Amino acid sequence: MGQLDFSILLEWETLSLLLKGLEYTILYTLAGFVLSVILGVIAAFAQISSIKIVRYIAMAYLSWFRGTPLLVQLFLLYYGLPILFGIQTTAWVVGVIGLGMYSGSYVSQVVRGAIQSIEVGQMEAGRSLGFSHFQTMRKIILPQAVVRMLAPMTNELISLTKNSSLLSSITVVELFRQSNLLIADTYRTMEILLAVAVMYxxxxxxIGYIGLFLEKKTSVGGDLR
Structure with missing residues (x-):
């Protein structure tokens, strides 16, 4: 049984490649998260819309992306678009879109739940002050809902960071794929995988600490712990 040799991680070439992979992981995750927030907000408002067809479209979106694995969705986008529609795909673009659409289905539930958790009386109070429905949402409902979204949105960003490793399956060079390439060159499987695990x-x-910091900054109640 071979012994572990972590000296490989002290070599600048190895370390720089892992750090570059981590940089790409962070960039793709953040880009996917921004897209997921946009799609999630749209889907959330679509779910509470008074228009039936809009609600049905939102439910179809949620049903598909929450009911199928992200890995399958990535393969369908990357290999399916050229075959079915003749659309040439770029791996990292497909990866970001796949992350965004998948995560957006979960973000929508966070947004919808936060909005619906605000007491109905606050909407009525806003309307009684002469605000329109949109103004009441923007000035009264959404600021409170955003605070309630912080914890679950932090969790979703953490999940998305881990899920970004699946982009390696469609040849996107991020941290996990970079580690596989290094393992193929060095045969130091455990050492490199342990280093990657520590990076994640x-x-x-x-991310978790930043989320907690923001929660404390925006908290208006006492500490219940």
Missing amino acids: YLVNNL
Whole structure:
């Protein structure tokens, strides 16, 4: 049984490649998260729309993207678009779109739940002050809902960071794929995978701490712990 040799991680070439992979992971995750927030907000308002067809479209979107694995969705986008529609795909673009559409289905539930958790009386109070429905949502409902979204949105960003490793399956060079390439060159499987795990761990815990910091900054109630 071979012994672990972590000296490979001290070599600048190895370290720089892993850090470059981590940089791409962060960029793709953030881009996917921005897209997921946009899609999630649209889908959330579509779900509470008074127009039936809009609600049905939103439910179809949620049903598909929450009911099928992200890996399958990525393959369908990357390989299916050229075959079915003749659309040439770029791996990282497909990856970001896939992450955004998948995560957006979960973000929509966070947004919808936060909005619907605000007491109905606050909407009525806003309307009684002469605000329109849109003004009441923007000035009264949404600011409170955003605060309630912080914890679940932080969790969703952490999940998306971990799910970004699936982009390696469609040849996107991010942290996990970079580690596979290094393993093929060095045959140091455990050492490199442990280093990658630590990198994911540090990034996700940093996201968690930022989320907690924002929650405390926006909290108006006392600490119940």
